[in-house]
Amino acid sequence: MVPFTKCKSSYIRVAFTFGIFFLLMSLQNTVIDVFLETRGGMCACDKCVTDLNDSDWFFKRFNSTVSVLLNRRNSVLQASVYRWWTGLQRDSGKANYTDVVDTLFSLFPNEEHYSDAGPDRCRTCAVVGNSGNLLGSHYGPLIDLHDFVIRINKGPTEGYEKDVGSKTTHRILYPESAVDVDSSAQLVLLPLKIKDLLWLISVFTTKHITHTYTKVRPTVNVTRDKVMIIHPEFIKYVYESWLQKHGKYPSTGFITLIYALHICDQVDVYGFGAKSDGSWHHYFDKSLSHFNKSNHPGDFEYKTINELLFLNKITKHK
Known part of the structure; x- marks a missing residue:
């Protein structure tokens, strides 16, 4: 035993x-x-924005909990966010931010967007800039294959379809760059001041705002339930976390790129940078300019985009 x-x-x-x-x-x-x-999880694409890698550079900057879009629930701003945001441009008069928000979400959708991230989702996005280097690229069909096609400010498609595509799901703009928006596309307002929010309200009501610091359109063609608003906290986050406080505030193109990193699983970038001869102009506008002669830290934005490219967080098409 x-x-x-x-x-x-x-x-x-x-x-x-x-x-x-x-x-x-x-x-x-x-x-x-x-x-x-x-750390943001993973997705069903072959490569994902939030995939882990050997470098902590990305995750020291990427904050998956930041408020990307404004809604009534997250509309109360921290004092530091409010001070920074309202200090960007000229004073908006006596407009009360809380009253403005109440009016906003009596007019526009008060929803949580893009909360479906996870291992079963593969959302491909094309961020289409306005660089003249798009001319002759024949990228149009490739751009249109993406789930989301995000365009910036006035960048047109009509007449340029073979190079920039014809599909638009999101157009990010501010009052001074406003254009009509495709009926199927989201208007994503980039508010750099309270008056930008007042302008959006005016577009759908009295249409009385025709001037900010320059002449603006009193109305645009857009479907009311297709309106979104980038959160002021998100703008400050892009400036502090991604640009390390270089310049005064980020460019619309750079904010759009970081916005895409937060709502997409795979990001392809088109129409950023200079032409092959070094000139800087829009594909639809031949007036020359230099990307660094403004409030935006063009050199630092370019350096950051290249780091994202090196880490395979984005694919940049030249």
Whole structure:
């Protein structure tokens, strides 16, 4: 009986050891899953914006919890955000921000957007800039294959379809760059001041705002339930976290790129940068300019975009 008891005891120890081993492996996998969720999770694409890599550069900058779009629930601004945001441009008069928000969300959708991120989603996005380097590119069909096609300010499609495509799902603009928006597309307002929010209200009501610091359109063609508003906190986050406080505030193009990193799983970038001869102009406008002669830190934005390219967070098409 003694040998049998010893044998049985040995089996119990082995079984106990294996049980502990599998328990630890299970706990390890749980910890990894939680870690991945904290770091943004993964997706069903071949490569994902939030995939982990050897460098912490991206995750020191990327904040998955930042408010990207404004709604009534997240509309109360921290004092530091309000001071920074209202200090960007000229004073908007006596407009009360809280009253403006109340009016906004009596007119426009008060929703949570893009909360469907996860391992089963593969959302491909094309961020289409306005550089003259798009001319002759024949990227149009490739751009249109994306789930989201995000265009910036006035960049037209009509007459340029073979190079820039014809599809638009989002157009990011501010009052001074306003254009009519395709009926199927989202108007994503980039508010750099309270008066930009007042202008949006005016577009759908009295149409009385025709001037900010320059002449603006009193109305644009857009579907009311297709209106979104970038959160002031998000603009400040892009400036502080991604641009490390270089310049005065980010360019619309750079904000759009970081916006895409937050709502997309795979980001392709078109129409950024100079032409091959070094000149800077829009594909629809031949007037020359230099990207760094403004409030925007063009050199630092360019450096940051190249780092995202190096880390395979974006694909840039020249």
